[in-house]
Amino acid sequence: AVVPEDEEIRRLLPALRAITSRVNLPVSVDTRKAAVARAVLDEGASIVNDISGLGYDAELGAVVARAGAGLVLMHMRGTPADMYRDAVYADLAAEVVCELEEALQRALAAGVAREAIVLDPGIGFAKRAEHSYEALARLPDLAALDRPLLVGTSRKSFLQAALGECPPASRDWGTAASVAAAILGGAHIVRVHAVGEMVQVARVADEIRRKARFS
Structure with a gap:
């Protein structure tokens, strides 16, 4: 089930405050929602990790841009509830590169600085086991996007x-x-x-x- 944004904020803020009060390091928060991103960036988060690649909430990119924050764009199809339905690829690496390029362009159009963007091939997201292994094997193909890569x-x-x-x-x-x-x-x-x-x-x-x- 989708967690309502007010509940997401209620759960995140105490943990975020506890972390930022103890360490002087950039803190990343996972969310697809602009309102949640705004709340955590106001409380000291430095990076937003959007598993939807700006495909879920069109306002999230602008929130990140206004804050001057970092943004991780992950490759996924569908939502966590139905993503395996779309785990069908003719050429996995080429399709992941193409779809991450689209996410990158959405972020740039929203005003996010190119140097603030990191890309994630989304291991395990809309990818069955064989796709995840192939994505790892084909990581060098993502170098064409000219952005740092995060892999989980x-x-x-x-x-x-x-x-x-x-x-x-x-x-x-x-x-x-x-x-x-x-x-x-x-x-x-x-x-x-x-x-x-x-x-x-x-x-x-x-x-x-x-x-x-x-x-």
């Missing part, structure tokens, strides 16, 4: 296609492999649960990528 694979259900059925907390080794693959494929930002462990993965993958770049 941590503990997601698609990992079970390779690991077998297991609870989310038991998927960290599989997550480690996917994080390394994402970084080697060009990801600039990764979203993870087991931060300490994945820092090691990210540092080693980064070093390999640097060597590959200059070889």
Whole structure:
């Protein structure tokens, strides 16, 4: 069910205030709704992560632009309730690139600065397991969009296609492999649960990528 925007704000603000009072770091908040974005940006959030790629609320881009905030645009089709209905691709990488380009143009038209935009291929969103693996393998194709890439694979259900059925907390080794693959494929930002462990993965993958770049 869709959470009403006033309830979303009520849940988010105490957590946001607690975080911003303790750390001096940029804080990102996930929302598709302009009113929620306005509320969290007023309370100190620096980045809005919109899983709909500005496809849900046309006003969200303008809210982010006025605040001078960062914006993450994720690839998804449909809504979380029906997204797998649209998980049909003739050429996954080409279609993801095309649809992210459309989201990018919506953001630019709303006044969001290009340098404030990060793109996310939406692993697990409107993508079945085989699509998620293909999206990871084809990450270099997204370089054509010339924006930093954020990739979130941590503990997601698609990992079970390779690991077998297991609870989310038991998927960290599989997550480690996917994080390394994402970084080697060009990801600039990764979203993870087991931060300490994945820092090691990210540092080693980064070093390999640097060597590959200059070889």
